[in-house]
Amino acid sequence: MKKNIIMKGVINIKRIDKIYTYIEEITMDWEKEEVIKNQGLSAIDVSNSLNILRNNVSMELNTLLRQDKIIKIKGRPVLYIPKSVLEKKFNKKFKEGPFEVDSLRELINIDVENKEEKEIDPFEPIIGCKGSLKNQIEQAKAAVLYPPNGLHTLILGPTGVGKTLFANRMYSYAKFSGKFSEESPFVVFNCADYYNNPQLLISQIFGHVKGSFTGAESDKKGLVEKADGGILFLDEIHRLPPEGQEMIFYFMDTGTFNKLGESERNRKANVLIICATTEDPSSSLLKTFVRRIPIVINIPSLDERPIKERFEIIKTLIANEAHRVNKPIKVTVDVVKALIGSVSFGNIGQLKSNIQLVCANGFLNSIKNKEYVEIDFKTLPKSIKDGMLLIGNKRKELEELLNYIDNTVIIKPEGQELIEEDSYEPPFNLYKIIEDKASILKAEGVDDEYINKFIATDINVHIKCFYDKFKFDTKGREKLSRIVDVDILDLAEEIRSLSEERLKRSFSERFLYALSLHISAFLKRVQENNTLKYDSELIGVQKENAKEYKVALEIAELIQKRYNVDIPNVEVIYITLLLSSIDEVVNATGKVGIIVAAHGSSTASSMVSVATKLLGEGNIIAIDMPLEVSPKEVLDNIIKKVEDIDMGKGVMLLVDMGSLSSFEMEIIKRTGVQIRTIDMVSTPVVLEALRKSNLFDMDLESIYSSLKNFKGYGVYDTEEYSNNEKVIVTICSTGEGTAKKLKEIIDDAIKNITDTEIKTIPVGIKNLKSEIERIKLKHNIIATVGVKDPKINAPFISLESLIDGSGEDKIKDVIKQKHIIVKESDTKVITKDLCEDSLKQFLTYLNPYKITGLILSFCKLIEKEFKKEFTNSMTIKIVLHVACALERVLTQDMLVYRGDRECINKELYSIIKKSSLIFKEGLNLELNDDEVYYICDMFTETGVFQE
Numbered sequence: 001m002k003k004n005i006i007m008k009g010v011i012n013i014k015r016i017d018k019i020y021t022y023i024e025e026i027t028m029d030w031e032k033e034e035v036i037k038n039q040g041l042s043a044i045d046v047s048n049s050l051n052i053l054r055n056n057v058s059m060e061l062n063t064l065l066r067q068d069k070i071i072k073i074k075g076r077p078v079l080y081i082p083k084s085v086l087e088k089k090f091n092k093k094f095k096e097g098p099f100e101v102d103s104l105r106e107l108i109n110i111d112v113e114n115k116e117e118k119e120i121d122p123f124e125p126i127i128g129c130k131g132s133l134k135n136q137i138e139q140a141k142a143a144v145l146y147p148p149n150g151l152h153t154l155i156l157g158p159t160g161v162g163k164t165l166f167a168n169r170m171y172s173y174a175k176f177s178g179k180f181s182e183e184s185p186f187v188v189f190n191c192a193d194y195y196n197n198p199q200l201l202i203s204q205i206f207g208h209v210k211g212s213f214t215g216a217e218s219d220k221k222g223l224v225e226k227a228d229g230g231i232l233f234l235d236e237i238h239r240l241p242p243e244g245q246e247m248i249f250y251f252m253d254t255g256t257f258n259k260l261g262e263s264e265r266n267r268k269a270n271v272l273i274i275c276a277t278t279e280d281p282s283s284s285l286l287k288t289f290v291r292r293i294p295i296v297i298n299i300p301s302l303d304e305r306p307i308k309e310r311f312e313i314i315k316t317l318i319a320n321e322a323h324r325v326n327k328p329i330k331v332t333v334d335v336v337k338a339l340i341g342s343v344s345f346g347n348i349g350q351l352k353s354n355i356q357l358v359c360a361n362g363f364l365n366s367i368k369n370k371e372y373v374e375i376d377f378k379t380l381p382k383s384i385k386d387g388m389l390l391i392g393n394k395r396k397e398l399e400e401l402l403n404y405i406d407n408t409v410i411i412k413p414e415g416q417e418l419i420e421e422d423s424y425e426p427p428f429n430l431y432k433i434i435e436d437k438a439s440i441l442k443a444e445g446v447d448d449e450y451i452n453k454f455i456a457t458d459i460n461v462h463i464k465c466f467y468d469k470f471k472f473d474t475k476g477r478e479k480l481s482r483i484v485d486v487d488i489l490d491l492a493e494e495i496r497s498l499s500e501e502r503l504k505r506s507f508s509e510r511f512l513y514a515l516s517l518h519i520s521a522f523l524k525r526v527q528e529n530n531t532l533k534y535d536s537e538l539i540g541v542q543k544e545n546a547k548e549y550k551v552a553l554e555i556a557e558l559i560q561k562r563y564n565v566d567i568p569n570v571e572v573i574y575i576t577l578l579l580s581s582i583d584e585v586v587n588a589t590g591k592v593g594i595i596v597a598a599h600g601s602s603t604a605s606s607m608v609s610v611a612t613k614l615l616g617e618g619n620i621i622a623i624d625m626p627l628e629v630s631p632k633e634v635l636d637n638i639i640k641k642v643e644d645i646d647m648g649k650g651v652m653l654l655v656d657m658g659s660l661s662s663f664e665m666e667i668i669k670r671t672g673v674q675i676r677t678i679d680m681v682s683t684p685v686v687l688e689a690l691r692k693s694n695l696f697d698m699d700l701e702s703i704y705s706s707l708k709n710f711k712g713y714g715v716y717d718t719e720e721y722s723n724n725e726k727v728i729v730t731i732c733s734t735g736e737g738t739a740k741k742l743k744e745i746i747d748d749a750i751k752n753i754t755d756t757e758i759k760t761i762p763v764g765i766k767n768l769k770s771e772i773e774r775i776k777l778k779h780n781i782i783a784t785v786g787v788k789d790p791k792i793n794a795p796f797i798s799l800e801s802l803i804d805g806s807g808e809d810k811i812k813d814v815i816k817q818k819h820i821i822v823k824e825s826d827t828k829v830i831t832k833d834l835c836e837d838s839l840k841q842f843l844t845y846l847n848p849y850k851i852t853g854l855i856l857s858f859c860k861l862i863e864k865e866f867k868k869e870f871t872n873s874m875t876i877k878i879v880l881h882v883a884c885a886l887e888r889v890l891t892q893d894m895l896v897y898r899g900d901r902e903c904i905n906k907e908l909y910s911i912i913k914k915s916s917l918i919f920k921e922g923l924n925l926e927l928n929d930d931e932v933y934y935i936c937d938m939f940t941e942t943g944v945f946q947e
Contacts, residue, residue, distance in 0.1 A: 015052065015056065015060060016060040016063060016064065018050060018052075019046055019050065019052070019057060019060050019061065019064070020064055020069060020070070020082070022046060022049065022050055023040075023041050023046065023070065023080060023081070023082055024082045024084065024085060026041060027040065027041070027081050027082060027085045028085055028088075030089075032089055032090070035081070035085070035086070035089055035104070036104060038079075039073050039079045039081065039104045040071075040073055040079035040080045040081035040104070041079060041080055041081070042077040042078065042079055042080075043057045043058045043061060043077070043078070043080075043326075044077065046061075055325075055326075055367075058325075058326040059324075059325070059326065061080050061326075062323065062324065062326055064080075065080070065097075065098045065099075065100070066098055067098075068083065068096060068097040068098050068099075069082060069083060069084075070082050070083060071083055071086065071097070071099040071100075071101065071104075071107070072098070072099065072100045072101070073101055073102075073103070073104050074100060074101065074102055075102070081104070083097070083099070086104075086107075121173070121176060122169045122172035122173050122176055123137045123140070123141070123169055123173060126169070127309055127312045127313055127316065128305060128309050131305075131306060131308075131309055132300055132304070132305045132306060132309055133299075133300075136166070136297045136298065136299060139153075139295055139297050140153070140166070140169070140170045140173065140295075140297060141173060141177075142295070143170070143295040143297075144170055144173055144174045144177065144179055144272075145177060145179060149270060149272060150174070150179065150272040151272075151294045151295045152252055152272065152273045152274070152275075152292065152293050152294065152295070153170070153272075153273075153274045153275070153293065153295040153296075153297060154237070154274075154275045154276070154277070154281065154290070154293045154295070154296045154297070155167060155274065155275070155276040155277075155297045155299060156276075156277060156278075156281065156296060156297065156298045156299065157276075157278070157298060157299030157300070157301070158278055158301050158347060159278055159347065159349065160302075160347035160348050160349030160350060161299040161300065161301060161302070161347045161348065162299060162348060163235070163276040163299055164188065164233070164235060164276065166297070166299060167188075167231070167233045167274045167276065168186065168233075170231070170274060171184075171186040171230070171231050171233075174231070174272075180229075180230060180231075181229075183229075184229050184230035184231075185226060185227050185228070185229065185230035185231070186227075186230055186231050186233065187223050187226050187227040187230070187231070187232050187233065188233045188235065189204065189205065189223050189232070189233070189234055189235065190235045190236055191234055191235065191236045191237055191238075191239035191240045192235075192236040192239045198241040198243070198244065199213055199260070201239075201240065201241065201244060202241075202243070202244045202247065202260055203216075203220070203222070203260045204222065204223060205222050205223050205224060205234075205244065205247075205248070206222040206223075206224055206247060206257050206258065206259055206260060207219070207220050207221050207222030207224075207225055207259040207260065208220050208222075208259050208260035208261050209259050209260070209261040209262055210261075211261065212259070212260045212261025212262075213260070213261070216260075216261070219259075220259075222257075222259065224251065224257055224269050224271055225267070225269055227269070227271045228269040228270060228271060229270055229271075230271065230272070231271070231272045231273075231274055232271050232272070232273050232274070233274045233275075233276070234248075234273065234274070234275045234276070235275075235276045236276070236277060236278070237275035237276065237277050237285065238277045238278075238279045238281075238284035238285060242286055245285065245286045245288075245289040246286070246288070246289070248273070248289065249286075249288060249289045249292040250265070251269075251271075251273075252273060252292045252293075253292065255268055255269065255270065256268050257269065275293065280601050280602045281296075282601060283602070301347055302343055302347040302348055302351060303343070303347075307340075307397045307400045307401050307404075308400070308404060310340055311336065311340075311401060311404050311405065313348060313351065314336060314339055314340070314351070314355065315409075315411050317348075317351065317352055317355045318331065318355055318359065318411045319411050319412065321355065321356065321359040322373070322411055322412060325359075325363055325373060327371070327372050327373050328371075328372040328373070328410045328411060328412045329359060329362065329372060329373045329374075329375065329410070329411050330372050330373065330374045330375065330408055330409070330410045330411075331375045331408065331409060331411065332375070332376060332377055332407060332408050333401070333402070333405050333406070333407055333408070333409075334377040334388065335358070335375050335376070335377050335380065336401065336405060336409075337387070337388050337398065337401065338377065338380055338384050338385055338386075338387040338388040339351065339354060339355060339358070339384065339387060340387065340397075340401075341386075341387030341388055342354050342383070342384045342386070342387030343387070354384055357381065357384070358375050358379075358380055358381070358384060359373065359375065361375075361379060361380075361381070362374060362375035362376075362379065365379060372410060396643075396644070487562075488516055488519050488520050488523075489512070489516055491519065491558065491559070491562055492512050492515045492516040492519065493512060494558070495515060495555050495558060496511060496512055496515070498551070498554065498555070498558070499511075499551055499555070499579060502547075502550075502551045502554070503547060503548070503551060503579065511578075515575075515578060518574065518575070518578060519559060522559075522571055523563060523565070526565050542573060542576065543821075545576050545579070545821060548576045548579040549572070549573070549576045551579060552572045552573070552575040552576040552579060553572060555572075555575050556571065556572050556575065591618060591619040591647065591649065591693045591694060592619070592649045592650055592651070592652055592693045592698070592699065592700050592703055593619050593620070593621075593642070593645035593646050593647060593649070593650070593651040593652070594618070594619065594620040594621075594645075594651070594652045594654065594686075594689050594690060594693055595620075595621055595622075595623060595638065595641055595642065595645065595651055595652070595653050595654065596608050596620070596621075596622045596623070596654045596655075596681060596686055597622075597623040597625060597634075597638060597653065597654070597655045597656070597660060598622075598623075598624070598625065598655065598656035598681060599625050599626075599627055599656055599657065600624060600625070600626075600627075601624055601626060602624055603624060603656065604622035604623055604624050604625075604656075605622040605624055607622070607681070607682070607683045607686045608620055608621070608622040608686060609622075610683050610686075610687070611683070611686045611687050611690045612690070618690050618693060618694040619645060619647060619693065619694075620645075620686075620689075620690055620693075621641055621644075621645055623637060623638060623641060625637075634660075634663075635663055635666065635667075638653070638663060638667060639667055639670055639671055642667055642671050642673050642675070643671055643673070646671070646673045649699060649700060650673060650674035650675065650676070650699075650700035651673055651674070651675055651676075651700075652676055652678070652689055652693070652700060652703055652704065652707075653667075653675055653676065653677040653678070654677075654678050654681040654685060654686060654689060655677060655678070655679050655681055656679070656680070656681050657679060660677070660679065663677075664676075664677045674700055676700055676701070676703075676704040678704070678707045678708070684710075685707060685710060688706070688707060688710050689703060689707060692706060692795075698795055698796065699789060699791075699796070701791050702789065702791055702792070702793070702795075702796065705791060705792075705793060706793040709793065725759070725778070725779050725780060726758050726759075726779070726780050726781075726782045726818060726820075727758065727759045727760065727761050727775065727779040727780070727781055727782070728746055728750070728758060728759075728760045728761075728781070728782060728783045728784070728785060728811070729760070729761050729762075729763055729772065729775060729781055729783075729784045729785070729786075729790075730742040730743045730746055730760055730761070730762045730763070730784075730785050730786050731762075731763055731764075731768065731784060731785065731786030731788050731790065742762065742785065742786060743760045743761075743762045746760045746785055746811070747760055749808050749811055750811070750815075752823070753808075753811065753812050753815055753822050753823060754815055754820050754821060754822050754823060755821075755823065756815075756820045756821065758782070758815070758820075759779070761775055761779070763775070768788065768790055769790065772784075772790050772792060776792075781794050782794060782795075782814055782815070782818055783795045783796070783797060783810075783811065783814045784796050784797070785797045785798075785807070785811075786798075795810065795814055797810045797811060797814075832852055832853070832856060835848075835852045835855075835856070835875070835876055835879045835880075836848050836849055836852050839851070839852060839879070839880070839883055843883060843884075843887055844887065845887055845890055845891065846883065846886060846887050846890065848883075851883055851886070851923070852879065852883075854918065854919065854922045854923065855878070855879045855882050855883060855886075856875070856879065857918055858878075858882065858915055858916065858918050858919070859875055859878055859879070861914075861915040861918065862878075862911060862912070862915050865911045865915070866911075877938070878935075878938070881934075881935065881938055882927075882935065885927060885931045885934070885935070886919060886923065886925050886927070888931070889925045889926065889927060889928070889931070890925060894928055894930060894931055895930055895931060895934060896930055897929070897930040897933040897934060899933065899937065901933065904933055904936050904937075905936065905940070908936050908939060908940070909932060909933070909936055912932050912935050912936055912939075913927075913932050916932065
């Protein structure tokens with residue numbers, strides 16, 4: 001029996017309150033038998049009665065469930081009933097929920113308050129409890145149970161792996177095992193909150209007495225006192241000053257302490273201390289402090305966990321989002337791969353933010369789909385799509401992933417628990433934002449396409465603002481502030497804002513990192529009266545980067561005012577170079593692998609960290625080797641990493657001791673991977689190796705040869721810079737014919753890229769080495785192009801890369817690296833030249849020189865619609881096909897489409913048809929439907945368009 005309730009005189013009542021009141025009033029009128037029979041109301045019941053969209057009703061019901069106001073009865077359909085109604089009807093007091101049950105009768109027949117439940121081990125539900133976290137959990141349990149009062153513990157691990165929640169689980173386990181009572185306190189304190197004020201920091205932990213410092217107007221309890229009988233969790237313990245660490249380890253030894261302002265340690269407390277840090281304890285904490293902590297637990301990063309666990313984590317995070325929207329979420333295997341590869345910082349925290357972003361976009365795109373939310377690879381943001389490329393070199397992991405997922409998986413609102421940081425939870429409901437804004441825009445008569453674009457932008461703003469702020473404000477700023485003064489960091493952020501405003505360009509955290517280090521080094525040079533030398537390579541920088549130089553002058557003025565120092569012009573020029581050369585992340589696909597192996601707990605990691613911050617992520621990994629580890633273990637570890645990182649182009653091994661170079665032949669023998677080794681590794685060597693692998697795409701031998709002669713930045717090979725005339729050498733079999741044609745193509749490309757004169761010199765394969773040496777005597781070879789790599793200290797660009805479209809970009813990168821000003825242009829002249837040459841052979845009536853540019857514009861329109869860039873080979877294929885189609889239109893000899901027209905994708909057809917209007921405007925020729933259908937087939941068959 002259902003009764004319609006009319007709520008009169010209620011103005012501006014909240015939707016959630018309206019729904020709850022309706023359910024409560026309906027079910028309160030039921031007799032006990034009706035309650036057991038009806039069980040509750042469904043979302044559809046409420047939607048129909050109150051005329052509210054079902055999705056909105058479901059969302060609010062889930063909110064009420066989390067607030068413990070209603071009980072959810074699982075089944076088809078899902079039913080809901082207020083907890084207060086059941087308690088009143090059956091005279092029972094239920095424990096705190098939320099409650100989701102299979103049957104209401106089962107719940108009612110149980111005396112919930114007095115029911116003896118079998119408690120679950122707090123560590124049991126965590127993903128990895130029997131896998132990658134098994135040893136850590138055993139350590140944690142041992143620390144809690146050790147008599148008489150447990151063992152103090154240090155938890156290590158990077159940001160976002162869940163150190164805080166792991167400590168919380170230790171506290172829950174202490175209560176579960178009977179070691180602590182239910183009333184035992186768990187006190188959490190982040191030492192970074194007061195790191196600028198050591199006095200106040202110590203006062204927070206131990207308390208203070210009245211008058212102990214300015215502002216101490218009364219006695220205050222400290223955290224140690226509040227945690228008596230329980231656990232005190234000190235996060236970011238490395239922020240505790242030495243005197244604070246001494247007070248903590250004295251308290252660990254004696255159980256006694258004194259407040260700030262007291263001289264005698266006569267206060268006692270029984271506290272189990274758990275500390276956490278992202279840093280290397282041997283370099284960030286006092287040795288005497290670390291010695292007092294018998295249990296050290298390392299929480300692995302997300303990348304170190306097995307692929308099965310990472311997949312389970314992704315499923316759980318998506319299940320959380322599915323629970324919020326009350327719909328299953330369907331994802332493809334490519335989406336899972338991209339999500340796994342997208343995490344370069346922040347571990348589970350960053351993964352969570354990425355998943356929230358793609359789920360929100362998927363929810364928006366599937367808002368009319370009542371069954372499930374669909375997330376497809378092509379709808380992912382570019383930053384997450386790039387994750388597919390970054391995981392592409394981990395072949396074993398990708399193969400294993402296919403054991404756990406078919407092409408697609410549907411994830412329902414359920415799953416295991418995982419360890420994550422609480423602070424990664426945004427303070428807003430994305431799905432509510434989406435639905436509310438969509439409803440408002442729909443009511444205003446706005447079309448669906450505009451609504452999707454508007455709200456998609458809004459989603460990105462909400463997610464990006466929250467997570468970007470978190471990411472840099474904590475981990476990024478924390479790391480930098482250990483290297484440079486906080487005041488310098490503040491100035492660097494001010495400079496970034498100024499630079500972005502003036503240059504209309506976005507600068508990443510890498511820019512802050514590089515700029516902070518540069519300012520810090522400059523101020524140190526001022527103190528030591530040691531100025532930079534004016535290098536010959538800097539000639540022309542001021543003129544070639546006029547915009548950046550103008551901004552650099554403003555930056556110099558800011559530094560001058562802040563620190564009251566004179567800024568020489570050479571410093572301004574270096575800032576100019578910084579502004580013009582800090583680029584975004586470089587795609588690491590298909591590069592020479594680089595392994596940095598060094599003794600010490602973080603030596604290799606530190607060098608790789610600096611290199612990737614300055615040059616972007618690449619195909620590079622670090623191996624930190626404790627001195628006590630045996631040579632066999634070191635070799636086995638290196639071999640494993642070589643197999644993981646090799647992409648078919650070999651691996652450059654950079655080591656700190658010559659003895660490690662003896663592994664080279666053994667690694668080649670056991671892996672079949674080509675290895676080259678350089679010893680005495682340093683940060684500049686790592687930077688140079690990554691630069692030449694990432695930016696120049698040099699092969700293994702070329703990188704090895706260049707590193708052998710590398711003397712560090714600022715020390716240049718006189719032969720390389722003895723002549724300022726820069727040339728590009730084109731190499732073909734004879735040096736005639738094809739090589740000269742190649743010279744013409746490169747000349748056209750250079751003219752398109754820069755106004756600076758750069759000569760091209762064609763040579764043949766015969767006597768290549770001597771020819772190159774002869775050219776080097778008179779010229780500075782900045783790159784070679786053609787059929788054979790001459791293996792010199794300059795990038796080689798293959799003929800294939802010119803054809804596939806990447807070669808022209810590489811030439812542009814080479815020219816940029818030489819600090820030559822480049823022109824802004826979207827046109828790729830090599831593609832145009834190749835198209836014109838091909839069309840000469842196929843066209844009879846149309847002029848290839850006139851038609852090529854028009855068809856390339858047609859390609860650009862389609863690229864824009866697809867949001868992707870075609871390869872050169874695909875572009876040439878499109879140009880040839882469309883040119884022949886246009887000539888058929890001109891001669892009235894059009895093709896008749898023989899395929900099934902119903903199978904043609906309507907979206908693809910619409911894009912091609914719309915883009916082809918450019919030919920009507922430019923040539924007064926119009927492609928008919930049959931020709932358009934054949935073009936659609938070409939796009940589908942080549943995989944450019946995937947449904």
